[in-house]
Amino acid sequence: MNEQNNMKPYVIGLDLGGTNSVFGIVDARGEIKATTAIKTGGFTSAEAYVDAAVSALEPVIEQVGGLGTIKSMGIGAPNANYYKGTIEFAPNLPWAHDGIVPLAEMFSERLGNIPVAMTNDANAAALGEMVYGVARGMKNFIVITLGTGVGSGIVVNGQLLYGHDGFAGELGHVTMVRGEEGRLCGCGRTGCLECYCSATGVARTAREMLSKTTRPSLLRELDSETITSLDVSIAAEKGDELAKEIYDFTGHMLGEACADFAAFSSPEAFIFFGGMVKAGELIMKPIRDAYDQHVMPIFRGKAQFLVSGLDGASAAVLGASAVGWEI
Numbered sequence: 001m002n003e004q005n006n007m008k009p010y011v012i013g014l015d016l017g018g019t020n021s022v023f024g025i026v027d028a029r030g031e032i033k034a035t036t037a038i039k040t041g042g043f044t045s046a047e048a049y050v051d052a053a054v055s056a057l058e059p060v061i062e063q064v065g066g067l068g069t070i071k072s073m074g075i076g077a078p079n080a081n082y083y084k085g086t087i088e089f090a091p092n093l094p095w096a097h098d099g100i101v102p103l104a105e106m107f108s109e110r111l112g113n114i115p116v117a118m119t120n121d122a123n124a125a126a127l128g129e130m131v132y133g134v135a136r137g138m139k140n141f142i143v144i145t146l147g148t149g150v151g152s153g154i155v156v157n158g159q160l161l162y163g164h165d166g167f168a169g170e171l172g173h174v175t176m177v178r179g180e181e182g183r184l185c186g187c188g189r190t191g192c193l194e195c196y197c198s199a200t201g202v203a204r205t206a207r208e209m210l211s212k213t214t215r216p217s218l219l220r221e222l223d224s225e226t227i228t229s230l231d232v233s234i235a236a237e238k239g240d241e242l243a244k245e246i247y248d249f250t251g252h253m254l255g256e257a258c259a260d261f262a263a264f265s266s267p268e269a270f271i272f273f274g275g276m277v278k279a280g281e282l283i284m285k286p287i288r289d290a291y292d293q294h295v296m297p298i299f300r301g302k303a304q305f306l307v308s309g310l311d312g313a314s315a316a317v318l319g320a321s322a323v324g325w326e327i
């Protein structure tokens with residue numbers, strides 16, 4: 001740590017999600033010293049959102065010794081452009097769904113001109129793993145986030161891949177099923193990995209399997225319209241064969257996709273992040289099996305398959321703060 005960092009020991013991390021915005025004041029060891037949160041939606045303009053955020057932040061900044069102790073701010077947000085510090089056309093954010101919001105600059109102006117950097121949530125997760133998590137010391141790895149969607153952060157030669165426009169690393173939207181059979185994706189295309197391996201994709205697989213067969217399953221006791229990936233994992237843990245098959249199908253597709261990703265950047269590890277990895281071996285075993293089956297021989301046996309070591313509740317804030325340490 002250099003002298004300047006010693007003088008300013010903290011970074012603000014903001015995990016800006018569709019529902020909640022969680023702020024943490026984080027030190028270089030990844031200890032969260034103070035937190036606060038606001039609702040993300042409910043504001044008609046980005047100015048109103050930033051006003052509410054700064055009002056919530058001021059007391060916690062005072063708690064750690066004032067703005068003079070803050071080095072920078074890092075934000076993990078949907079549709080964030082790292083190069084421009086903007087959120088662009090984010091479908092789930094009412095104040096950013098039909099335009100470009102210069103959020104980094106807006107926060108910087110309100111917080112004594114500290115540097116503010118932002119990137120998408122999956123990239124923030126990758127930086128979080130590199131700075132605080134299981135990817136410490138790694139230079140080539142891919143983080144795959146399994147949540148409402150499927151996101152990814154790709155690190156090559158020690159650096160996060162941003163691409164020419166700041167949006168690189170959308171591995172959730174590689175095509176896994178081509179042609180008319182492919183499920184319709186939120187991105188407007190069909191057959192994307194996300195349509196099968198996100199939490200909503202798993203629920204959809206469950207509905208399809210339940211309606212195509214008459215096999216007995218604990219899932220039949222539930223309303224099929226409202227089945228979630230958590231229901232599937234609970235049933236699978238109880239030994240339900242159909243639920244286990246749903247996880248097999250999901251894991252197999254992820255493993256097959258990872259085999260293709262290996263051909264692209266030869267990572268030393270694939271790191272999985274998000275609620276669905278709580279299913280443990282139910283999802284990780286089919287991933288590894290399908291990977292070994294599909295990967296090119298030169299890559300076989302070289303990549304590790306890991307689960308995020310960061311605590312779920314604070315991981316996103318730590319990831320966002322890691323974006324701040326980078327600048």
Ligand SMILES: [Zn+2]
Pocket residue numbers: 172173185186187188189192194
């Ligand atoms: Zn897609």
